[in-house]
Amino acid sequence: MTTQSEIKKIKWGIIGLGSIANKFATDLATIDDAELYAVASRDQEKADYFADKHNARKAYGSYEALANDSEIDAVYIATPHALHKENAMMCIEKGIAVLGEKPFAMNAAEVDQMIAKAKEKNVLLMEALWTYFLPHYQFVLNELKNKTYGDILKIESDFGFQRPYNTKARLFNKTMGGGSLLDIGIYPIFTALSTLGLPKNMEASATFFENSTDSTCSMVFDYDNGAKAHLKSSLLEVLPTQAIFYCEKGTLKIDTQFHAPTTVTIIANGKEETKDFGYNTIGYNFETIHFNQLLREGKTESDIMTFEFSRNLIKTLDGVRNIIGLEY
Incomplete structure (x- = not known):
């Protein structure tokens, strides 16, 4: 051995x-x-x-x-x-x-x-x-895939924090791809694509800093089965930064800082249970x-973070940018 x-x-x-x-x-x-x-x-x-x-x-x-x-x-x-x-x-x-x-x-x-x-x-x-590889997120994906609580009816996912506006900082530098959408809006979008797939329709609106970098972005994704994903990113306010999956027979809530090691709260059958995944690293x-x-x-592509998923993710980001008029 x-x-x-x-x-x-x-x-x-x-x-x-x-x-x-x-x-x-x-x-x-x-x-x-x-x-x-x-x-x-x-x-x-x-x-x-x-x-x-x-x-x-x-x-x-x-x-x-x-x-x-x-x-x-x-x-x-x-x-x-x-x-x-x-x-x-x-x-x-x-x-x-x-x-x-x-x-x-x-x-x-x-x-x-x-x-x-x-x-x-x-x-x-x-x-x-x-986030895709974190145990708490893999747990939620498996529960949703197995339809433990039925089909997804609605997703609410957001990511927001506040930083002093500084055009010298990468986060606010448009030439470096700064702004809320690419930096943190990608995470709420990820929650929708990894669970419901590509939407049939997208709506989006945004606010902008004076240098035309986006300060907030709000999105609604519609799906063929009637499910909706309400997504938001913001550099102007602290948001819950949770991902909540409302299903037919229960709710799965990835608690604050859903994109990082955290807990999952399950609400079903009149009960509420919080699962702790015992993280002892940052999560990378x-x-x-x-x-x-x-x-x-000797593999050249991941079976989890596939090329197809990365393509779908960036195409969705491109689509939102097109709707809100954000150009780099």
């Missing part, structure tokens, strides 16, 4: 060293058969600091230098949205497996190019929408373990 110590450790690189990269690196350290090998920033001092903090062997002052390191097996791309495609294509070209932070890219055309390049090079590529390890397994098995 092969022991854990005999399994080759997957050498990870990280491109873009912001807050999400810190969380990813923290959880990567909890995985025995993987290591943080190299990190890259456009600022060498920042790369050195990050590498020292997270015990990475190498720190690069450019993304290109990391991509040229032949020792790297996989790379996590955590740069601003507008750079996702460029960074992914560079790594795929070098034969490095890519886990690309959501949104996968800025639009469907870019996502299609990334997928085509990955297929051409026979390289593993996956969108890093971590679950998608990483899945990705590592795909890489070890």
Whole structure:
């Protein structure tokens, strides 16, 4: 029997060293058969600091230098949205497996190019929408798939917080893909697509900052079976940030911060029960373990976060942008 110590450790690189990269690196350290090998920033001092903090062997002052390191097996791309495609294509070209932070890219055309390049090079590529892999979300998906509480009648899902308006910050920088829709609106949309699929009709409205980046976005998705999804994102107010699935015989509520490790409340038969999933990490390890397994098995596409799902997600985002008049 092969022991854990005999399994080759997957050498990870990280491109873009912001807050999400810190969380990813923290959880990567909890995985025995993987290591943080190299990190890259456009600022060498920042790369050195990050590498020292997270015990990475190498720190690069450019993304290109990391991509040229032949020792790297996989790379996590955590740069601003507008750079996702460029960074992914560079790594795929070098034969490095890519886990690309959501949104996968800025639009469907870019996502299609990334997928085509990955297929051409026979390289593993996956969108890093971590929520899909969290145990509480997988539990809810299974309950809904099995129709434990009947069909879904309505979804209410939102994500909102407040930050001081600052055009120098990535979140409010339109050229970097900032704004509520791409940054956090993707999560409520994800809840609808992962449970009800593509809608037959979409309605949407938005408010905008003075630099024309969207500050809020409200959406209603209609489905053939009569179900509706009411979705909202906001950078102007703190929202419950819950995902609630109203079914024929009960309600499943993913509690506050539904996109991250949290609890699930089940309301059915006049009773209310809250399930705790015993998380002891930030939650990024679950998608990483899945990705590592795909890489070890020689797979080039995830059976959970499939290319088809990533395409549907970005096309839906494109559709909402078209309705509200948001252009990048």
